[in-house]
Amino acid sequence: MSDSSSFSQQAWRRLKRNKGAMGGLIVIGLAILTGIFAYFMAPDHSPYANEMVLEVSGQKPGFRIKMLAVSKPQTVERAGFFNRMLYGQASQYTFIPLRSYTVQGDTVIIQKYVDEATTAEERHMTADPRIVERTYWLGTDKFGRDILSRLLVGIRVSLSVGCIAVVISLSIGIFLGAVAGYFRGWVDELIMWLINVIWSVPTLLLVFAITLALGKGFWQVFIAVGLTMWVSVARIIRGQVLGLRELQFVEATRALGYSHLRTILKHILPNILGARDGSGCQ
Known part of the structure; x- marks a missing residue:
């Protein structure tokens, strides 16, 4: 490799030649952007997209209905940009699904949608009724929550599980694999x-067992998944270290009196990522 071309540039050129890898990179990039701005893109921007309208539960994709927005008795504070991006914005309205409505002075008389065959008449005092039309593009779940919104918000959870679990598994696997391959013996x-x-x-049984031991929560799931993925990493790293530890550059570090930790971290592990000049050592 020429001096003007770095290892990262060479890796990037190889990646660009692989159409499948580039397609996957684009998909991951779009997923990351969607996860970051999920609450701005989701029709339901309440925290965790958890706004329930039980009357419209279990609806098919494309379901459309008009709703009366009734202001909540308590004041809902307006979230800032970053706070909304992270946690969403609670709605200041309660939504009532409608079949029809009429306005008589300061009173709106509605035929409330209960289910496909049932309606109920209600009266609400309001000088300016706020009627909105909602479309549930992917339908609703059994609690009447918008599936599209929950899917968009759920992207960040899936990405977090993947990234954090991989970091945990790589950390444990690389450490144990390197120690096993370098010291050998007992x-x-x-x-x-x-x-x-x-x-x-x-694996699934082990994840359940660790989750039960640690308790419920997102971080417990991250740790549980990470603690079950490190074994394959450790075996691969161990095999690579066993092959490298007998090479001359490792023997040279011992002759120079370098510590085991420095030899592993600065001389063996970097070479496992791939030799820059094809010789297997730096």
Whole structure:
């Protein structure tokens, strides 16, 4: 490789030649942007897209209905830009699905939508009734929540699980794999025994067990998934380290009196990512 071309530039050129990888990168990029601005894109911008209208539960995609927006008795504070981007904005209205309505002075008489075959008449005092039309493009769930909104907001949860779980699994797997491959002997046997034990337990069952032990919550799920993915990483790293530890540049670090930690972190692990000059050492 020439001096003018860096390792990252070479990797980027290889990535651009792979159409499948570039397509995947575009999809991931769009998913990240959608996850960041989910509350601005979602029809339901309430926290966790959790606005329930039980009367329209279980509707098919494309369901459309008019609703009367009734102001809530308590004041809802207006969220700032970043706060809304992170947590959404609670609605200041309660929405009542309608079949029809008429206005008589300061009173709006509505035929409330209960289900496909049932209506109920209600009267609301309001000088200026606020009627909105909603379209549920992907339908509603059994609680009357907009599935499209929950899908958009759920993207950030899926991406968080993937990223954090991978970081946890890589950290544990690289550490244990490098230690096992470098020191060998009883250390290698102990770590390989642990890997075989973890690998013998079904992954889904192990995730359930760790989640029950840690309790409910997003972070517990992240940790549980991460703690079950490190075994394959550790085996791969161990095999690579076993091949590199006998090479001359590793022997040179021992002759120079470098510590085991420096040898592993600065000389072995960087070479596992790929040799820059094809020789297997830097």
